[in-house]
Amino acid sequence: MTNLINRxxxxxxxxxxYLKEENLVFREVPVPQPSEGEVLVRVVYLSLDPTNRIxxxxxxxxxxPVELDAVMRxxxxxxxxxxxxxxxxxxDLVTGMLGWQEYALAEGTTxxxxxxxxxxxNAPLPAFLGPLGLTGCTAYFGLLDVGKPSEGDTVVVSxxxxxxxxxxxxxxxxxxxxxxxxxxxxxxxxxxxxELGFDAAINYKTDDLLAALDEACPDGIDVYFENVGGKILDxxxxxxxxxxxxxxxxxxxQYNATRPKPGPFNFSQILMKRVxxxxxxxxxxxTRWPEAIHAIAGWIDEGRMHYAVDIVEGLENAxxxxxxxxxxxxxxxxxxxxxEEP
Amino acid sequence: MTNLINRxxxxxxxxxxYLKEENLVFREVPVPQPSEGEVLVRVVYLSLDPTNRIxxxxxxxxxxPVELDAVMRxxxxxxxxxxxxxxxxxxDLVTGMLGWQEYALAEGTTxxxxxxxxxxxNAPLPAFLGPLGLTGCTAYFGLLDVGKPSEGDTVVVSxxxxxxxxxxxxxxxxxxxxxxxxxxxxxxxxxxxxELGFDAAINYKTDDLLAALDEACPDGIDVYFENVGGKILDxxxxxxxxxxxxxxxxxxxQYNATRPKPGPFNFSQILMKRVxxxxxxxxxxxTRWPEAIHAIAGWIDEGRMHYAVDIVEGLENAxxxxxxxxxxxxxxxxxxxxxEEP
Numbered sequence: 001m002t003n004l005i006n007r008x009x010x011x012x013x014x015x016x017x018y019l020k021e022e023n024l025v026f027r028e029v030p031v032p033q034p035s036e037g038e039v040l041v042r043v044v045y046l047s048l049d050p051t052n053r054i055x056x057x058x059x060x061x062x063x064x065p066v067e068l069d070a071v072m073r074x075x076x077x078x079x080x081x082x083x084x085x086x087x088x089x090x091x092d093l094v095t096g097m098l099g100w101q102e103y104a105l106a107e108g109t110t111x112x113x114x115x116x117x118x119x120x121x122n123a124p125l126p127a128f129l130g131p132l133g134l135t136g137c138t139a140y141f142g143l144l145d146v147g148k149p150s151e152g153d154t155v156v157v158s159x160x161x162x163x164x165x166x167x168x169x170x171x172x173x174x175x176x177x178x179x180x181x182x183x184x185x186x187x188x189x190x191x192x193x194x195e196l197g198f199d200a201a202i203n204y205k206t207d208d209l210l211a212a213l214d215e216a217c218p219d220g221i222d223v224y225f226e227n228v229g230g231k232i233l234d235x236x237x238x239x240x241x242x243x244x245x246x247x248x249x250x251x252x253x254q255y256n257a258t259r260p261k262p263g264p265f266n267f268s269q270i271l272m273k274r275v276x277x278x279x280x281x282x283x284x285x286x287t288r289w290p291e292a293i294h295a296i297a298g299w300i301d302e303g304r305m306h307y308a309v310d311i312v313e314g315l316e317n318a319x320x321x322x323x324x325x326x327x328x329x330x331x332x333x334x335x336x337x338x339x340e341e342p
Numbered sequence: 343m344t345n346l347i348n349r350x351x352x353x354x355x356x357x358x359x360y361l362k363e364e365n366l367v368f369r370e371v372p373v374p375q376p377s378e379g380e381v382l383v384r385v386v387y388l389s390l391d392p393t394n395r396i397x398x399x400x401x402x403x404x405x406x407p408v409e410l411d412a413v414m415r416x417x418x419x420x421x422x423x424x425x426x427x428x429x430x431x432x433x434d435l436v437t438g439m440l441g442w443q444e445y446a447l448a449e450g451t452t453x454x455x456x457x458x459x460x461x462x463x464n465a466p467l468p469a470f471l472g473p474l475g476l477t478g479c480t481a482y483f484g485l486l487d488v489g490k491p492s493e494g495d496t497v498v499v500s501x502x503x504x505x506x507x508x509x510x511x512x513x514x515x516x517x518x519x520x521x522x523x524x525x526x527x528x529x530x531x532x533x534x535x536x537e538l539g540f541d542a543a544i545n546y547k548t549d550d551l552l553a554a555l556d557e558a559c560p561d562g563i564d565v566y567f568e569n570v571g572g573k574i575l576d577x578x579x580x581x582x583x584x585x586x587x588x589x590x591x592x593x594x595x596q597y598n599a600t601r602p603k604p605g606p607f608n609f610s611q612i613l614m615k616r617v618x619x620x621x622x623x624x625x626x627x628x629t630r631w632p633e634a635i636h637a638i639a640g641w642i643d644e645g646r647m648h649y650a651v652d653i654v655e656g657l658e659n660a661x662x663x664x665x666x667x668x669x670x671x672x673x674x675x676x677x678x679x680x681x682e683e684p
Contacts, residue, residue: 059610059614062613062615062616229610238402248612248613251613261607261609262607263604263606263607263608264604264609265603265604265605267593267605267606268401268593269402270619271404271591271592271622271623272402272403272404273404273621274620274621274622274626275621276618276619277612277619278612278616278618278619279614279615279616279617280613281614281616284616
């Protein structure tokens, strides 16, 4: 390797509330050498996702929390620089959880598993961390497998202008549903009902939520794709149809909480309306990801699905950029460009 | 009719908090005469159920609230005194929602539907308002159809010594599960692990809930049958296994609330553990009730299922008796004896 230095963010302390500078430490360490069975990957793009904040905490969660002093966990796309694994060759493009760093060992006995990009798709590389990656798979399986919408159903999604939410609404439209998005600015709402083709959008910061739901969902709500929690969930629960489904995909309003947050005050509506509410983590569907990625790629090719990416240059900017997911300023799939595309 | 007087409870005002005497008014009205297609039923037994308190309120619920000045809704067992409907004969025993009164018209164009008791079962009449009625069907379909337990699963039920909970745990045992009951007194816990055959019982009033759950559920919780809500639900949510199921059948801790109650503080665990939580109302399964009733009757005949009834004499005592469902003093299926068995 010509570049012998690997720069990385390690978790120095667990954030209380919003991530602060001191919670992550930026380190320079030698680029590791692959052992038998391993590959050395240069990270090109790092995906920033709300779940990163969960991993930094020690709450009871769906994966082990990132350990203190360990490299921060993150989903990445990279290029194989050196391979001692017969399944990978130098130059292969791969995705995997290689973390907030410039280089990482993968595969072998201790490295994270990586997957080669599909060969038959010609999309810009960042798309493979967005609609053609975990983000798209989250929207696809969460909506279709857990939400189980039928044609004509009303599908409501929160954080609708976000990376997952925007795809959820578009899939709902493709499946013949009424798509209603909840977002936090007039600009985002215009994006939803404009380019993204949602039937209606609600600005939760300025609209009267219940009145807006009544107007946007004249036939009630059949599927709610939940990314947020808190008062939005409470409002939506009062408008659910009998036997409606709630896909509990995220609770972004709670990830920076410094004290316990109550569940929905209208929890009893789950009983009264016989709602089916299910927690959903896309990793459970990993063997079926190709199905989602091919479907979404097809819709993009046909012009039926649109997406945006928000690329921030430089690994050193990752901590500050992560805040955009929680303060409402993020637009499109948030990705850090760590190094140049090959 | 020799008795020309029908005594009945009507809803005078909606209770705030616990039911008070002034909320129900006891009236004497003439016994009605059946029109063509109707039958006149003399009520023998009236079932008292936690859901009665919901019906008295004007919260958003699964049936319309009882209207003010109307006869209080209730599930009853009675005998046909006079029939102008070819499907029913004088002397037939029937069940249906005939309300808190001594006589009621049923069938026809305006009367409540009633169902004849199964002819092939020889059980004491109160059993048809308990394990062989709505109570048993609630336990059966809630546990088996929504909870979907597999052999070896750990099933936890709250209000476990109650009419529904005690059957839930016994069905869990019959299906090869570990049954753990949560109840509110040492005496109830002894009943659970004694006569009813639960593997373990937790006294939520005196035990440390989390420690007790750890001891009672060494392999975690696969199915939680929820009748209570509040702090019990919060504790259980921290001990759920991956892809566990929560049958949301009741939230008795909230029915007398005078201010909004928060949902579970550990709501996020539904996401992290990918829990399937579903609201359940047994009326949705009414066409399948015979399946449950025959299964439960078989288990009772085989000595594999036990139940208790708590019979209070006299319709005039119904309001006071209802309080037993909420103050922890009820033991067994609570039934008002309104008139003599035929």
